[in-house]
Amino acid sequence: MKKLLDSEPTIHPGSQIVDSFIGEWTEIGPNTKIEESYFGDYSYTSGDAEIIYSTIGKFCSIASHVRINPVNHPMWRVTQHHLTYRLTQYQLAEEDDQDFFNWRREHHVQIGHDVWIGHGAIIMPGVTIGTGAVIGAGSVVTKDVPAYTIAVGVPAKPIKKRFPDEIAEKLMEIAWWNWDRKLIEERYKDLNNVEEFIKKYL
Template structure:
């Protein structure tokens, strides 16, 4: 046997607080990798309620990689939350029609693209990720952080707005980890080498077979 079944919504028997959310998300614009879990004692299957202002007519996507750990009440603010700011008022008159559609401005509300979370990312309790943010592999987002800028791989950020606290490993180790990309190995290889993946010996990880 090679780890939990990635198709099992609740991989820990009798503990519904943990959910492999790839198996519960129905929105085609939310893409979740294998083994990524959401931890919520109230309703771990309903992760989509945390993806806010995600309107189908906007077309942006939330992409989350493999082996991510998402804590309770994380929030992803999508591009539908944005308002045009060049005019004197930010109020979206035009969406209400009935004569107000003439208030259309030349400027469209900002669209910052897809929100992309890498692999093996840990996002802490009640963190908020703003539209179009890119979070690199191996990053850690501290509890209640508000992430307004991209996060480099293997970097810890925290605060409001979130700022880098430290890089988890030296540059050469980070580059090696990104090259190895253990999360893309087949599950048999991952299982054989769990001690190397969970350890901190980069040479040992490089030599996994």
């Protein structure tokens, strides 16, 4: 029987959270590492995921073996190896190369609300994925993906939209992902039919 979720994040004991915010009603699956990131309410990872320098919106569904922001190496240096920036690890200096790590942080990944990222997908540094988008399994996302767009492949390319633009715009206007817990409890049954949902709440 699965553990019931609640407002306290459910984090698998085999996972690691470092300098990150984890929202309410969230679930972090096994063998996941989240570092210097924001993880929005109701979002979850299935396991074996790695997320760094990223903002994850609410209600995101992240499948297993997903990598969000696999950080870059210094290709412009003589060597791309850790040696030139993880200086303390190699006992070369008393401080690491913070300028390099700050450069990595500048390539932040932004993921909107209600995004589904399929098994084994990779979201490259600096990418923005819009609310309601779908990233196909095994895709490598190197460019921004608009809201409510399905993108697949290596590199990932848009193949279709989840809804016509007018429906997507209305969903963005309603912004149901910002409802508080009380409203969700009252209205969750309305989340199944898009047309009826828009008529009722717009």
